[in-house]
Amino acid sequence: MSNAESKRPAKRLLTLDVNGSRYQVAAYPSAVLLDVLRDDLGLVGTKRGCDMGTCGCCNVLIDGRAVMSCLVLAHDAAGKSIWTIEGVCEQSPGGVHPLQAAWAECGGSQCGFCTAGFVMASLELLHDEPEPSSRQIRQAISGNVCRCTGYTKIVEAIETAAGRMVETPGCASGAEVLFE
Amino acid sequence: MTHPHDLPRQDHGLIGKRIPLIDAKRKATGQAVYTDDIHLPGQLVGKILRSPHAHARIKSIDTSAAEAMPGVHAVVVGSEAPNKFGVLPVSQDETALAVDRVLYVGDQVAAVAADDEWIALEALDAIQVEYELLRPFLDMEDSLEDVPDELRLHEKTVGNTNIHKQVRQDFGRVDDAFDNARWSAKKKFKFIGVNHAFTEPHATIAWYDADGRLTVWTAQQVPHYLHRALATVMEMPMHKIRVVRPTVGGGFGGKSDPFPHEMVAALLSKKCGRPVRILFDREEVFYLNHGRHPSKIEVGLAIDDDNKISALDIDALIDGGAWGSFGVVTTYYNGVLANGPYRVPNFRYQGRRVYTNKPPCGAMRGHGAVNTRFAYEVLIDEATRDLGLDPVQFRIDNALPSFTKTVNEFRITTNGIVECLERARDAAGWSEKFGKLPFGRGIGVAGGFYISGSALPIHWDGIPQSTVHLKIDFDGGITIHSLAAEIGQGSDTMLAQIVADVLGVPIDYCRVKSEDTDTAPIDLGSYSSRVTFMAGNAARKAAQKMRRHVLEGAGALSGYPAELFVLTGEECVHVAMPDVRVPWIDALRRAMKDRGALTTSGCYTSAPPMGGKHKGAAAGLSPTYSFQAYVAEVEVDLATGKPHVTEVWAAHDCGRALNPLAVEAQIEGCVHMGLGQVLAEDFAYNDGNVLNPNLLDYRTLSPTETPEIHPILVETFDPEGPFGAKECGEGPLLPILPAVANAIYDAVGLRFYELPITADRVYRGLEKARKQRERRSKLADEVKK
Numbered sequence: 001m002s003n004a005e006s007k008r009p010a011k012r013l014l015t016l017d018v019n020g021s022r023y024q025v026a027a028y029p030s031a032v033l034l035d036v037l038r039d040d041l042g043l044v045g046t047k048r049g050c051d052m053g054t055c056g057c058c059n060v061l062i063d064g065r066a067v068m069s070c071l072v073l074a075h076d077a078a079g080k081s082i083w084t085i086e087g088v089c090e091q092s093p094g095g096v097h098p099l100q101a102a103w104a105e106c107g108g109s110q111c112g113f114c115t116a117g118f119v120m121a122s123l124e125l126l127h128d129e130p131e132p133s134s135r136q137i138r139q140a141i142s143g144n145v146c147r148c149t150g151y152t153k154i155v156e157a158i159e160t161a162a163g164r165m166v167e168t169p170g171c172a173s174g175a176e177v178l179f180e
Numbered sequence: 181m182t183h184p185h186d187l188p189r190q191d192h193g194l195i196g197k198r199i200p201l202i203d204a205k206r207k208a209t210g211q212a213v214y215t216d217d218i219h220l221p222g223q224l225v226g227k228i229l230r231s232p233h234a235h236a237r238i239k240s241i242d243t244s245a246a247e248a249m250p251g252v253h254a255v256v257v258g259s260e261a262p263n264k265f266g267v268l269p270v271s272q273d274e275t276a277l278a279v280d281r282v283l284y285v286g287d288q289v290a291a292v293a294a295d296d297e298w299i300a301l302e303a304l305d306a307i308q309v310e311y312e313l314l315r316p317f318l319d320m321e322d323s324l325e326d327v328p329d330e331l332r333l334h335e336k337t338v339g340n341t342n343i344h345k346q347v348r349q350d351f352g353r354v355d356d357a358f359d360n361a362r363w364s365a366k367k368k369f370k371f372i373g374v375n376h377a378f379t380e381p382h383a384t385i386a387w388y389d390a391d392g393r394l395t396v397w398t399a400q401q402v403p404h405y406l407h408r409a410l411a412t413v414m415e416m417p418m419h420k421i422r423v424v425r426p427t428v429g430g431g432f433g434g435k436s437d438p439f440p441h442e443m444v445a446a447l448l449s450k451k452c453g454r455p456v457r458i459l460f461d462r463e464e465v466f467y468l469n470h471g472r473h474p475s476k477i478e479v480g481l482a483i484d485d486d487n488k489i490s491a492l493d494i495d496a497l498i499d500g501g502a503w504g505s506f507g508v509v510t511t512y513y514n515g516v517l518a519n520g521p522y523r524v525p526n527f528r529y530q531g532r533r534v535y536t537n538k539p540p541c542g543a544m545r546g547h548g549a550v551n552t553r554f555a556y557e558v559l560i561d562e563a564t565r566d567l568g569l570d571p572v573q574f575r576i577d578n579a580l581p582s583f584t585k586t587v588n589e590f591r592i593t594t595n596g597i598v599e600c601l602e603r604a605r606d607a608a609g610w611s612e613k614f615g616k617l618p619f620g621r622g623i624g625v626a627g628g629f630y631i632s633g634s635a636l637p638i639h640w641d642g643i644p645q646s647t648v649h650l651k652i653d654f655d656g657g658i659t660i661h662s663l664a665a666e667i668g669q670g671s672d673t674m675l676a677q678i679v680a681d682v683l684g685v686p687i688d689y690c691r692v693k694s695e696d697t698d699t700a701p702i703d704l705g706s707y708s709s710r711v712t713f714m715a716g717n718a719a720r721k722a723a724q725k726m727r728r729h730v731l732e733g734a735g736a737l738s739g740y741p742a743e744l745f746v747l748t749g750e751e752c753v754h755v756a757m758p759d760v761r762v763p764w765i766d767a768l769r770r771a772m773k774d775r776g777a778l779t780t781s782g783c784y785t786s787a788p789p790m791g792g793k794h795k796g797a798a799a800g801l802s803p804t805y806s807f808q809a810y811v812a813e814v815e816v817d818l819a820t821g822k823p824h825v826t827e828v829w830a831a832h833d834c835g836r837a838l839n840p841l842a843v844e845a846q847i848e849g850c851v852h853m854g855l856g857q858v859l860a861e862d863f864a865y866n867d868g869n870v871l872n873p874n875l876l877d878y879r880t881l882s883p884t885e886t887p888e889i890h891p892i893l894v895e896t897f898d899p900e901g902p903f904g905a906k907e908c909g910e911g912p913l914l915p916i917l918p919a920v921a922n923a924i925y926d927a928v929g930l931r932f933y934e935l936p937i938t939a940d941r942v943y944r945g946l947e948k949a950r951k952q953r954e955r956r957s958k959l960a961d962e963v964k965k
Contacts, residue, residue, distance in 0.1 A: 008298050028298070044217035045210025047429070049379045050462040054875040057379055085210035096209060104204035107845045111668025112207025113214065113380040113429030138883040145875055147377050147430050148668050150852030151883040153845060 014075055018043065019087030020177070025074075033069040033077045034058045037084060045085035045116050049145070056144030057113060059120035060084050064179040066124040068117075068143070083178045085116040088123065091177055098168075099123060099161040108157035110148030118144050122158050127179050130166050134159065193748075194681035195903050198841040201673045202687065203427075203666070212427040215383035215399050220455040223385065224253055224293040226448050227300035228441060228458065229307055230467065231282035231289050234316035234537040234868030235333075238280055238289070238309060245306040246292055251299040254451035255307070257290045261447050265409040267402075267437045267542075268638055271344070271504025273334045276413055276443035282311070283333060283502035284537050285868050286467025288440050293448040293456045316537040317342055318868050320476065320499045323534035333502065333535040342535045344500050345511040347796060351587040352526030354482075357491030361482035363563050366493070368478045369555040370934040373499070373863035374856070375471040376544055377880055380429020381462060386445035387455040394446055395422045399429065401436040401665050402705030407697050408639075409438030414446055425695045431667040432853070433543035434470050436707040437505055441468070466873030470542030471863065472550065473510055473533070474499040479555040482526075483563055489578050491526040492518055494552060498533040505542035507533045509638075512799030513548020518556050519586040519800075520629030521597040521807045522578040527587050537868055543707060545853055546913040549630060554858075554935070557626035557918030561925065570614070571625050571922070572605045575809070582896070589792030593804045594896035596833030597627060600809035603892050604831040608811035615926065620818050624922025627809045630911030631802035632835075632901070633710025635786040644783035646714040647701035648722045650679065653777040656765045658683065658726075662694045663703035664715035669909050670842040671711045675719045677838060678902055682723035683730065684747035685764060701781065709907035712838065713803065714784045716902035721782030729778045733771030734762035804898045806911035807833040810851075812887075812919040816927045821943025823924050824885070825855060828916065831892035835906030840893055847891040847912040854916035855887075856880045859936050 011026040018041060025040040034051075037043045037060070046069060049057030053071040060069045061083040089095045099122055102108070109115045118141055125132055125140035132140065137158050138151070146154060206212045243255045258277035266272040277288045290307050294300035315331060317323045323333075323342035331342075338346050358364050384398040394416060400406055403423040411418045428435060441458050448456040460468070480493035496514040500507045515529030546553075564571040575597075580586065582595040604625070605611075613623045637645050649661040660679055666672040676690035683689075693699060703715055727747055734752030735742030738760055745752040745762070752767045754760035771778055791801040811829045816822070830847050837843045860879045864871040872878045897904035917935070925931055930945040 007302065038217075042219075044213075047214070047380070048216065048459075049381065049429075050875050052462065052874060052876075054462070055379055089209050089211075096205060100205070100208040103208040104200050107200060107204070107841050109201070109204055109207040109668075110670070110845060110849065111378070111380065111428060111430040112203070112212050113378075113668075115207050116210040119208070119210075135884075138886075142882050142884055144883075145377075145379060145880060147379055147432070147853065147880065148849045149845060150848035150850075150889060151886050152848040152889050155883070 012075065015078055016082060017080065018082045019084060019090060027074045029075060031074045033072040033074045036074040037069060043084045043086050047113055047116055049113065056117040056121060059117040061120055061124065061178055066121040081180065085119060088119065088178065091175055097175060098164055099126065102161035102164065103157040106157035106160055107153040108149065114144060114146045118146065118154060123178065126162055126165065131162060194677050194687060195838055197839065199673060199677060199687065199839050200841065201670045202676055202692070203672065214380055214429055215385060215397050215426045216459050218385060218397055218426060220385060220387060223455040223457055224295065224452065225297050225300045226291055226293045226445055226456040226458040227304055228288050228444060229290040229304045231278065231285060231287040233282055233311055233313060234285050234318065235314040236282050236311040237314060238278060238282065239312050240310045241290060242308040243290060246303040249299065249303050249306065251295040252292055252303045253454060254293040254448045255290065256444065256447045256451060261413050261443065263413050263415065265412050265438060266504050267405055267506055268504060268508055270508055273336070273504045274440060276440050276447060284539055286539055287502065288444065291444045291448060293452055316868050318536060318538065320497050320534050320536065323536055337535065343532050344504055344535050345508045345533045347511050347515065347529065347531040349515060349529045349588065349796060354491045354493050354526045354528040357482045357526045358480065360484065361490060362485045363567055364480065364482040365559060365562060366478060366480035367555065367559060367933060368476065371475045371477070371551040372935060373471055373474040373541060374544065374861045375466060375469060375863055375878060376432040376434035377875060377878065378430030378432060378434055381460040381465050382435070382439065382441060382468060383459045384442045384445045385455055385457045386449040388446065388450040388453065390453065393420050393422065395424060396442060396446060397424045397426055398442050399435050400425050401428070401431040401667050401707055403663055403665060403697055404702055404705055406438040406442060410443065410446060413443045414450070423697045425665050428665065428667040431706065432545045433547060433707060436543055436705065437470055439468065462875060463873040466870050467539050469501065469539035470505055472544040473541040475514065475551050477514070477552055477555050479552065479559055481559045481563060487567065487569060487574065487577065489522055489524055492524045493528045494518060496531045496552065498531065499536055499541065500533045501536055501538045501540040503540040505540050506547065509799060510548045512796050514552050516588055516800035517549040517629065518552050519588050519590055520580055520592065520805060521595070521627050522575065523580050524587055538865060539870065545850065546630065546910045547708065549914055550917065553628060553914045554917045554921065558921050561624065561922040572601055572610060575627055576601050589797060590801060590805070591790040593900065594835065594898050595807055596894040596896040597807040597809060599894045600807055600831035600833055601627065603894065604809045604811045604829045607890060607892060608813065608829040610811060617926070620816050620927055621814070622923045622925065622927025623811060623813045624919045624926055625809065625811050626915040626918035626922060628807065628911050628914030630806050630907065630914060631709060631800060632713040632804045632806060632907040633802055634708050635790055635801040635803050636798040637704055643702055644785045645710070646703045646718040647781060647783040648675065648715060648718040649701050650722045650726050650780045651777055652726065652768060654769065654772065656689065656768055658690045660690055660692045660719065661700045662692065662715055662719070663697065663700040663705065664694055664711045665706040666694055667706050669706065669846065670839065671706060671715065673842065674712055674716055674838060678716055678719045679723040682720060683727055685750050709910045712905050712907060713901055716905060717784040718782045720902045722780045725780035725782060726778060729771045729780065730767050733767035737762050737766060737770045803900055804835065804906050806906045806908065808911050808915050810915035810919040812916065812923045814920060814923040814927050816924060816942060818946065820939050821946055822939035823859060823937060823942055825887040825920055827887050828889045829892060830889060830912060831894055832908060832912045833894040833896050833906070834908040835898040835901045836895050836904035837893045838903060838905050843893055843908045844891040846908045848889045850912035851889050851916050852881060852886055854913045855920065857935060858917040858920045860938065862936055
């Protein structure tokens with residue numbers, strides 16, 4: 001079936017900066033960042049919910065902005081600073097960011113499939129606006145779909161985390177690197 | 181002798197506490213492993229070729245070109261696995277792949293396993309299928325017709341029609357009640373289908389290994405039913421099949437059937453001996469659907485001179501789509517679950533579920549009860565308006581009492597409906613708001629009633645509905661084995677909480693292994709709101725047996741009788757001499773001397789008889805029922821018609837809130853999901869094609885559209901529930917839909933008999949009302965002239 005093979009493009013080498021490490025992978029020109037993160041780098045904390053930018057489960061930070069990695073071509077992400085949920089844990093004291101600790105305590109996750117995407121969107125919000133109103137929180141997570149919580153306990157978790165991060169200097173230490 | 185621990189309502193610190201789910205940190209950090217996160221050595225990509233036609237005969241399939249492609253390891257078609265399966269023993273009407281006919285756009289026709297997705301998709305392109313188009317049945321009414329045999333969608337239908345199931349029930353004297361009614365009405369309601377829209381698309385990995393054993397890792401709510409169906413389709417004994425349920429990204433009923441793609445993954449793996457992964461894209465999730473049935477429901481309500489409900493007469497026509505699924509149950513539930521929370525002395529029901537050439541419908545949160553509940557509660561609202569009665573008080577006056585039987589012989593135990601109504605009313609400030617808010621703002625109320633598991637399981641083979649095994653070894657940790665599927669609702673936490681409470685140890689002593697059919701005892705899984713009640717009871721019994729073992733160890737070490745000890749705070753404490761204490765670990769090790777690890781088993785079987793003898797008496801029969809009442813406040817944008825729910829007061833009788841944090845979470849999730857159905861979600865078709873199979877066009881409510889929700893936990897202590905608990909995962913969805921519709925009526929005076937109540941529908945209603953008012957005032961002016 002040489003005919004079919006000829007339709008298949010060749011993979012090209014690509015260098016990505018993910019979670020502070022540099023990776024070289026071979027990827028199809030059409031590969032999206034989500035594919036490379038999950039399939040090539042094994043960073044499966046980033047979830048595939050829809051593959052078309054409608055659910056936010058695959059949010060990662062790219063140059064400090066929460067972006068749906070299913071909408072970014074992997075080759076376009078070269079040279080940018082990419083952080084995933086695994087990187088957030090690594091940069092946090094005890095491996096759990098204060099936002100994640102609040103998430104667990106407040107019941108922000110039920111099935112948990114959407115959580116990583118929400119956490120990334122919330123981190124961007126808290127970086128831009130350390131003391132967000134409930135309205136600002138709801139707007140900031142509007143690109144994310146959760147089908148379990150009715151968003152109530154997610155908003156609570158973000159409010160709780162924001163309060164602690166403001167009150168306790170150094171509480172979010174390490175997290176700044178995500179936005180450098 | 182009754183052990184002090186077994187006395188009613190005696191808890192040891194964990195029951196009733198707000199406990200974060202035991203996997204909460206794993207999930208918050210992205211460490212929980214879902215099916216698609218697993219990557220096995222040599223794993224291949226499986227892809228499915230789907231039908232482009234709603235109804236067609238397959239004349240031929242040529243897979244030779246696909247098979248010849250380098251990188252393609254297996255191709256499978258329907259004739260290779262023709263054995264039928266289905267979740268209900270009475271509706272075995274599915275095959276792994278279409279055998280000679282396709283029944284809907286998206287039906288599975290053939291499948292391939294290949295090295296990567298590119299190759300798999302190219303291989304699908306190379307499969308040649310010749311179809312002969314058949315007349316599609318897309319409207320429910322068409323399926324009522326008598327048709328020639330070749331147009332019947334399945335072998336077993338009612339007569340020569342495409343009716344899948346027809347149900348009739350008649351209790352009391354319905355016609356007399358209508359004849360003598362002070363108020364009566366019959367109204368037709370129309371409901372569109374809705375999808376679970378869980379965030380994790382279906383994913384399955386199957387591996388038929390060299391030892392001839394099949395392992396299937398899959399996103400499932402009921403591993404046991406899949407286990408059975410795999411045995412049928414693969415023609416393998418069950419003991420050679422292992423089903424593993426990794427973390428599940430939401431189910432809501434949509435992952436509770438054994439699915440054809442799970443069979444296909446197994447077939448492909450058997451052919452090539454390598455693990456095969458099938459991962460759905462979002463479009464495929466909508467094709468597999470199994471969501472809430474579209475339906476047309478006529479409800480008649482009669483009210484007597486004492487303002488009591490005197491009769492309910494329901495006729496439901498239900499669109500099942502291509503397969504049976506749970507549909508026989510759905511057909512009953514659309515009627516019988518209207519027998520609470522209010523007393524209905526005369527009750528009649530006709531239900532018909534039809535097959536159509538559309539994606540199959542199945543169980544979805546609030547299964548079978550949601551649409552009828554909407555119609556019933558909206559009619560009650562109309563009645564109270566016409567009669568000048570307060571809708572909350574009317575419901576209180578008509579409430580079923582505790583410990584009673586309904587006219588169709590459901591056994592009711594504790595019933596918190598009145599407390600739910602009163603507390604929701606008071607919290608909402610009902611008396612200051614009802615009928616008093618400015619035009620455009622309004623408040624509405626509705627009640628609900630739901631099962632806590634089915635008293636009669638769908639397989640009548642006498643196996644307990646839930647079994648839990650416990651094991652304690654020298655490390656002192658407690659391993660809980662169960663097949664109750666953790667799907668995010670917190671069932672693992674519930675099991676750990678109960679076991680730890682009974683054994684008087686911190687919850688982190690417990691490790692819950694609920695994912696593997698090789699090690700777990702049978703449990704009928706996470707559907708029909710059965711897990712807390714049934715698996716919870718099984719866990720409690722197993723833990724009570726384990727406690728005896730541990731206390732015997734304490735007795736042997738201390739020289740005092742074992743019965744005189746209680747377990748608390750990781751110690752065995754003498755009830756009369758509190759200074760006599762034996763540490764947990766010492767008692768354990770003494771108990772293990774000469775026998776090794778301690779193991780116990782507890783099980784739950786609903787104790788018959790609790791229902792009637794009539795046909796269909798088992799449908800909707802549950803060992804206990806949950807009750808709920810909600811008040812919703814809405815604001816309608818008068819310029820655009822968009823209804824916005826601002827606040828919800830949600831009171832739910834959960835028997836006992838084992839973990840209030842988890843109960844609240846279930847209520848909040850239910851409210852959000854129900855709001856989606858009443859305001860936004862719309863499964864749209866054109867000629868059998870799903871028009872909106874994605875999460876942008878199939879719109880669930882966003883965070884900014886979701887109101888503030890105030891859960892109100894009402895506790896009534898069910899006599900048979902574990903520590904008094906009942907369900908809280910599905911019933912809390914029921915009242916929100918009609919409460920919102922009734923609030924919209926209070927706000928703008930418009931009734932809607934079709935869902936969803938979108939901005940354009942409200943806008944058109946407002947415009948129509950405005951024009952009517954203008955016409956009337958013009959007429960009045962002319963009369964004056």
